[in-house]
Amino acid sequence: MKQFTLPIVGYIVFVVVIILFGVCTKLDSDSVPNVGEGVNGTAIRTPLRLSTSSMMGSYGMMMDATAMCVMGFGFLYAFCKKYTWAGITFNLFICGLCFLWCQVCTCIVGSIFEGEFVKAEINITAMIGADLVTAAVLITFGVLYGFTSPTQLIIICLIEPLAM
Numbered sequence: 001m002k003q004f005t006l007p008i009v010g011y012i013v014f015v016v017v018i019i020l021f022g023v024c025t026k027l028d029s030d031s032v033p034n035v036g037e038g039v040n041g042t043a044i045r046t047p048l049r050l051s052t053s054s055m056m057g058s059y060g061m062m063m064d065a066t067a068m069c070v071m072g073f074g075f076l077y078a079f080c081k082k083y084t085w086a087g088i089t090f091n092l093f094i095c096g097l098c099f100l101w102c103q104v105c106t107c108i109v110g111s112i113f114e115g116e117f118v119k120a121e122i123n124i125t126a127m128i129g130a131d132l133v134t135a136a137v138l139i140t141f142g143v144l145y146g147f148t149s150p151t152q153l154i155i156i157c158l159i160e161p162l163a164m
Helices: 002-024 059-079 084-114 124-144 150-163
Strands: 025-027 035-037 043-045 120-122
Touching: 002 025, 002 084, 002 150, 025 084, 059 084, 059 124, 084 120, 084 124, 084 150, 120 124, 124 150
Parallel strands: 025 120
Antiparallel strands: 035 043
8 A cells, every 4th residue: 555655645736736726826917918809809919018027028047947947856866776767757746746836835825914815926937936946845855865755755845835
């Protein structure tokens, strides 16, 4: 039964986080183009307003942080003798889970301080912040790799972003 704890816990946690992500977040209104009604029912698209929080403003920084998390840490674990492919696979799992969970944590913490439920807006700065928190979780993953079970690492992945 011990061999099935990771898939059971992993699937349940990931499904819950995806549902919470859908409930707790919304796309930033500056990030999408305005679509209006034109002549004969055709759609009119207006250009994006480029600001510091828009999707196009700091896209390179977000991609650099994401590449660092996925490729840098992922292939670092490829050189471990015992956990070569498992390390890369678990790294991708942690990247996806932690990125979504950071957005949910932003909503939860913001709602606690506001006193009412407020959806977190997803924009480029929020994604960069989530990437950097994911990098911190992956550093912890690298330190504890081989000493803890994967289920314990999932628990760490859920607790550590709340502290940041």
